Amino acid sequence: xxxxxxxxxxxxxxxxxxxxxxxxxxxxxxxxxxxxxxxxxxxxxxxxxxxxxxxxxxxxxxxxxxxxxxxxxxxxxxxxxxxxxxxxxxxxxxxxxxxxxxxxxxxxxxxxxxxxx
Amino acid sequence: xxxxxxxxxxxxxxxxxxxxxxxxxxxxxxxxxxxxxxxxxxxxxxxxxxxxxxxxxxxxxxxxxxxxxxxxxxxxxxxxxxxxxxxxxxxxxxxxxxxxxxxxxxxxxxxxxx
Numbered sequence: 001x002x003x004x005x006x007x008x009x010x011x012x013x014x015x016x017x018x019x020x021x022x023x024x025x026x027x028x029x030x031x032x033x034x035x036x037x038x039x040x041x042x043x044x045x046x047x048x049x050x051x052x053x054x055x056x057x058x059x060x061x062x063x064x065x066x067x068x069x070x071x072x073x074x075x076x077x078x079x080x081x082x083x084x085x086x087x088x089x090x091x092x093x094x095x096x097x098x099x100x101x102x103x104x105x106x107x108x109x110x111x112x113x114x115x116x117x
Numbered sequence: 118x119x120x121x122x123x124x125x126x127x128x129x130x131x132x133x134x135x136x137x138x139x140x141x142x143x144x145x146x147x148x149x150x151x152x153x154x155x156x157x158x159x160x161x162x163x164x165x166x167x168x169x170x171x172x173x174x175x176x177x178x179x180x181x182x183x184x185x186x187x188x189x190x191x192x193x194x195x196x197x198x199x200x201x202x203x204x205x206x207x208x209x210x211x212x213x214x215x216x217x218x219x220x221x222x223x224x225x226x227x228x229x230x231x
Binding site for chain 1: 162167208218219
């Protein structure tokens with residue numbers, strides 16, 4: 001089975017440009033998570049969706065960040081305009097949310113390394 | 118807020134030796150799940166092992182095992198016969214409700230030395 005697929009794997013762009021990161025969750029998973037990882041701050045949850053609906057976006061750092069999930073098989077994280085401090089590895093993860101007693105782990109994509117010059 | 122604490126930012130171990138990574142968590146929930154993830158230099162996040170809080174028996178996956186102390190809210194990871202490929206960042210994580218994200222610790226960087 002295909003895992004969580006993220007694209008691009010690497011992105012280098014100049015500050016001020018719009019950046020769009022993409023994610024395809026595992027088929028059948030109904031929750032999707034976006035994380036940012038930096039040396040200084042570690043792994044931060046930015047936003048997550050249940051059944052394509054954003055549930056908690058309190059981790060989104062600024063209005064420059066936005067995320068959408070138009071359907072169960074696709075999500076985007078957009079940064080506009082981008083700044084050098086946005087440089088990080090961005091992970092997408094998905095999970096099958098079941099009953100309250102479900103113990104399903106989150107499955108991660110390989111991440112997008114974003115560098116803003 | 119639910120929290121997960123990994124108090125060892127970095128550790129090292131000699132190849133073939135055993136190492137234990139610490140993790141504590143804080144919750145008032147009665148049922149929850151705990152996980153260890155491994156992130157090698159390739160940056161993939163790989164699930165290593167999981168533990169259900171209602172199970173008293175410690176989970177084991179080949180060379181990886183946990184010491185789950187529910188009363189102490191402790192969930193340590195033991196790696197036996199360490200291999201160079203075990204060099205990675207290790208994250209402890211907890212799941213308190215089926216509809217919420219995992220809560221991650223800040224990670225422990227493990228180096229296996231030849």
